[in-house]
Amino acid sequence: MPDTVSVSFAKHGAAPKGVLLALADDSLALGKETLKVLKPIKSTFERALDADRFRGAMGAALDLIAPSGLNVPRVLVLGVGKAGELKSQDFVRLGGLVAGRIPASAREATLIVDLPSGAVGAKAAAEIALGVRLRAYSFDRYKTKKKDNEGEASALSLTLLVADPAAAERAWAVEGAIADGVILARDLVNEPPNVLDPPEFARRAEALAEVGVAVEVLDDAALSEIGMRALLGVGQGSIKESRVVVMRWNGGAEGEAPVAFIGKGVTFDTGGISIKPAAGMEDMKGDMGGAACVTGLMHALAARKAKVNAVGVIGLVENMPDGAAQRPGDIVTSLSGQTIEIINTDAEGRLVLADVLWYAKERFQPRFMVDLATLTGAILVALGTVHAGLFANDDELAQRIAAAGEATGETVWRMPLGAAYDKLIDSKFADMKNTGGRNGGSITAAQFLQRFVDKTAWAHLDVAGTAMASPSSDINKSWGSGWGVRLLNQLVADHYEG
Numbered sequence: 001m002p003d004t005v006s007v008s009f010a011k012h013g014a015a016p017k018g019v020l021l022a023l024a025d026d027s028l029a030l031g032k033e034t035l036k037v038l039k040p041i042k043s044t045f046e047r048a049l050d051a052d053r054f055r056g057a058m059g060a061a062l063d064l065i066a067p068s069g070l071n072v073p074r075v076l077v078l079g080v081g082k083a084g085e086l087k088s089q090d091f092v093r094l095g096g097l098v099a100g101r102i103p104a105s106a107r108e109a110t111l112i113v114d115l116p117s118g119a120v121g122a123k124a125a126a127e128i129a130l131g132v133r134l135r136a137y138s139f140d141r142y143k144t145k146k147k148d149n150e151g152e153a154s155a156l157s158l159t160l161l162v163a164d165p166a167a168a169e170r171a172w173a174v175e176g177a178i179a180d181g182v183i184l185a186r187d188l189v190n191e192p193p194n195v196l197d198p199p200e201f202a203r204r205a206e207a208l209a210e211v212g213v214a215v216e217v218l219d220d221a222a223l224s225e226i227g228m229r230a231l232l233g234v235g236q237g238s239i240k241e242s243r244v245v246v247m248r249w250n251g252g253a254e255g256e257a258p259v260a261f262i263g264k265g266v267t268f269d270t271g272g273i274s275i276k277p278a279a280g281m282e283d284m285k286g287d288m289g290g291a292a293c294v295t296g297l298m299h300a301l302a303a304r305k306a307k308v309n310a311v312g313v314i315g316l317v318e319n320m321p322d323g324a325a326q327r328p329g330d331i332v333t334s335l336s337g338q339t340i341e342i343i344n345t346d347a348e349g350r351l352v353l354a355d356v357l358w359y360a361k362e363r364f365q366p367r368f369m370v371d372l373a374t375l376t377g378a379i380l381v382a383l384g385t386v387h388a389g390l391f392a393n394d395d396e397l398a399q400r401i402a403a404a405g406e407a408t409g410e411t412v413w414r415m416p417l418g419a420a421y422d423k424l425i426d427s428k429f430a431d432m433k434n435t436g437g438r439n440g441g442s443i444t445a446a447q448f449l450q451r452f453v454d455k456t457a458w459a460h461l462d463v464a465g466t467a468m469a470s471p472s473s474d475i476n477k478s479w480g481s482g483w484g485v486r487l488l489n490q491l492v493a494d495h496y497e498g
């Protein structure tokens with residue numbers, strides 16, 4: 001399908017335009033609205049069913065080109081499996097499957113949003129549209145050769161035929177905001193590190209003012225004044241300045257404590273003086289995936305006018321080796337007053353988060369803090385690219401995040417914390433050191449963060465395996481996944497609104 005898709009809704013019965021898409025379940029039944037439209041080609045459809053051994057499984061498709069009797073270039077019937085069992089995330093996935101079947105040459109397409117089990121609600125229709133937008137996304141800003149001579153359309157206009165277009169539009173105002181948030185996060189992760197340095201990331205965050213987010217940017221001088229020396233130490237080997245961005249959305253009751261989201265935003269991680277090997281280092285442009293997620297989430301919450309007070313705080317630095325760079329052996333005093341001995345300058349994300357977590361806690365006294373960080377390679381060893389690692393000092397918050405993960409398909413796996421791990425980061429010379437050795441590397445990283453959250457309910461998501469370079473899915477073909485925006489939006493919607 002073309003990568004720019006505009007979505008609109010019309011009422012069942014409207015004349016289909018372009019490629020016609022319909023849904024069938026695994027009983028091979030069609031919905032009543034679908035039958036009305038496909039009536040002129042009923043016998044063609046039935047013969048094709050037999051010929052193609054189409055069984056209506058989720059993702060299967062029956063493709064009829066230029067069927068006589070209907071004035072459309074193509075009819076695609078998509079299977080949904082067991083129609084009665086479809087949940088929100090299945091409709092999103094279905095949207096991805098729909099988008100994946102639309103030919104690249106199509107300029108117009110129409111989907112009859114209807115199942116044999118009965119009318120599909122407005123919310124489900126909007127969830128399908130969300131899946132379409134997410135699947136269609138591709139980051140090709142830096143490709144100068146247009147894919148022209150293959151007859152590809154540059155944009156697709158997709159109409160969803162529904163029972164109540166006005167209700168679907170209202171649901172789309174919410175799901176479309178989520179789509180925009182995910183896409184913003186993906187764009188940020190995909191951008192090259194020469195373009196997206198800390199000041200540029202901060203400028204992109206400032207654009208959230210357009211949806212009503214209050215954005216504050218703290219520069220090197222301000223951060224030094226405040227005393228964020230753990231964060232500044234990471235950035236001191238780079239010619240780029242560091243930034244901390246505070247994003248506030250006040251959609252909730254006045255004076256109610258906010259929920260807080262904190263993001264690691266290392267716009268490029270060379271490892272610093274403890275430099276990384278060359279192979280694959282280019283992937284470290286995605287080491288700001290946590291900050292990208294927080295920015296995309298704040299966009300989504302504001303654009304859908306969530307009834308919540310939320311703050312997003314991101315720490316933006318570039319980790320480079322040069323004459324001014326931090327050394328192994330250095331001791332820095334963090335904003336909290338606690339001192340940190342630097343053992344490995346490549347364990348930089350926790351240094352950034354230490355100051356940002358402490359800052360968010362002190363300034364906002366939030367109901368909870370959730371941080372996201374591409375923090376450790378060890379979480380990839382433990383969980384692969386399937387789950388993000390979840391660490392928490394609060395069982396209720398952990399359980400709510402896990403449930404939101406199941407609901408959105410952005411799943412997490414809880415990992416342990418405890419005193420026996422915590423003591424591994426005690427230092428000979430300072431209050432703590434910034435690495436605890438190879439074993440349990442994701443856990444000792446989380447223990448380090450926990451030293452900067454006090455009694456605040458807190459959860460840490462290690463997204464090194466999910467924010468970038470994870471295998472493509474039905475709703476994502478992009479390197480930067482935008483992972484976490486849908487998860488945390490769901491968490492807020494389920495428990496912290498109204």
Ligand code: BES
Pocket residue numbers: 269271287344346347348349374375376377378435436437441464465
């Ligand atoms: N940004 C990396 C972690 C990472 C690795 C993210 C692979 C995504 C993919 C992080 O800053 C890092 O370098 N961590 C070190 C910590 C170690 C030095 C204690 C690691 O995981 O090796």
Ligand code: MN
Pocket residue numbers: 269271345346347348349
């Ligand atoms: Mn590193």
Ligand code: ZN
Pocket residue numbers: 266269287346348349374375
């Ligand atoms: Zn890093």
